[in-house]
Amino acid sequence: MSTQSPALRLEGIVKTFPGVRALDGVSFEVLPGEVHALLGENGAGKSTLMKVLAGMHQPNEGRIFIEGQQVTMRSPLEAKAKGVVLIHQELSLAEEMSVAENIYLGELPRKRFGLVDRKTLLEKAGAILKRLNCGFGPDATVGDLSIANKQMVEIARALTVDAKAVVFDEPTASLTDAEKVVLFDIIRDLRERGVGIVYISHRMEEIFTISDRISVLRDGSYRGTLVTAETDEDEVTQLMIGRSLDLTRNHAHAEFGDVSLEVRDLSCDSLFQDVSFQVRSGEVVGFYGLVGAGRTEIAETLFGLRTPSGGAIYLEGKEVRINSPVQAIENGISLVPENRKEQGLVLGMNCRDNMTLPQVGDLTAGPFVSDGAEVAIFDLYRDKLEIKTPSWRQQVGNLSGGNQQKIVIGKWLSMHPKVLIVDEPTRGIDVGSKSEIHNLIRDLAKQGYAVIVISSEMPEVLHVSDRIIAMYHGRIMREFTSEEVTEDNLVQAISGIATNGDKAA
16 A cells, blocks of 8 residues: 555535534545545445535535545536546436436536537547446437446546546446446456546445455544455444344244245246245245346236236235236335335435325315325334434435435335235345345244345345345346255356256255
8 A cells, every 4th residue: 555645635625414424524535556445334424525526515624635636516527627537326317418418517528619529528538438348339329228338338437637646426226236346446446547446236246356445434424444454344334333233144034924926947038947936924034146047027027017927826825917017016016126215215304204195085075185194104114114214304315324224125115015015125225234134034034924035145135034045147036034044055056057846055
């Protein structure tokens, strides 16, 4: 690690909003050629601190230094001009514009009379996309790209300037494993060029793979810095939330009820084939597999978002046909989707209205919706799920990721489903809130719900599941009880090596 003066230093940063002291005298530094992880629970102040650095917020107190020189960041463009680039967790792209225009937005190359030099623009953007191994061109329209490719466009923006410091805020949330490898190569390349990297992520395995040091914020205050090679996940977690977490395997011998959901030979075109499984009341069945294994597509088919090409679905022993989400809800199936912000919530609406949205037609008093009935439902599930919000009037977009996820879960629990499907239950959620969501899933099973959990995180699926179904290329390879599953045989199964008939795995 470099012994030079810091590439970036923040001293005594204070930022207040009406009624909230978001940052309370935070100091933080990044050395040239260092990857410095910044951790904390949702609401700890990480994003606010980085927005101060990037000129999006003005601090009430404190100073910012770039390579030892005090600077003032009045806007993101000014911050970028001084060598600081923030790659947002929330995409900030102009979807109707081209990839090249987004990469160089605000600094488009010009010809005479101020006209955009499109040839130079496409050449420069194309060179950056080639460096990132992107499978799309600079003239592609951003709105036509996948979420993962849009994230790569955000990352490409960081490579357009002579950066002194680059902030990556949850950069892998929407990336595939192959794209993560490319991202980490880019980060290592920036590090070798002496750029200071701030890396914000809830994924501990990434933090310990890529970072040199780890700093922790809690409740808007600085809590300490650890050398990554000299610490472990438990020490970091205790610094973040003030306690240890129970991340042990699930070996509980629960008493299960009758079969709530049975799927027989279900297929959906080329997405998955001949899938059969059961879920009993009081049971958590985990689905695990690589990207493209078909897990989410099965959930979407059960919820009526996709039409099956074969097979049958049974609820409590009775065959049902589900061709729409309305039919799924009527039959007692609910889905907490993978992308809660785009598919599970209306971010501009308040907490109450989000929670009662699927049943608003049943809560009318004459031509009007009954406010009292809606508030009663919200109050009930706010207490049951321990949702932290000052009022039902709070916009959902202002809540932490964990509390947003609880709103989505509460929305479906208020419909009294027989089967609850939870796709990527803790994506983008801090480690403390993950533990709360895991405990909630286990508690729901104890209450008699039949629960399906789809997760890309092996520790998560091992921790919450009574049985685990391993998938590979649209097919079920093996089914494990919590007692017989190991990390090795699970990895073999999702890699296509072992099937249910191969008990040697």
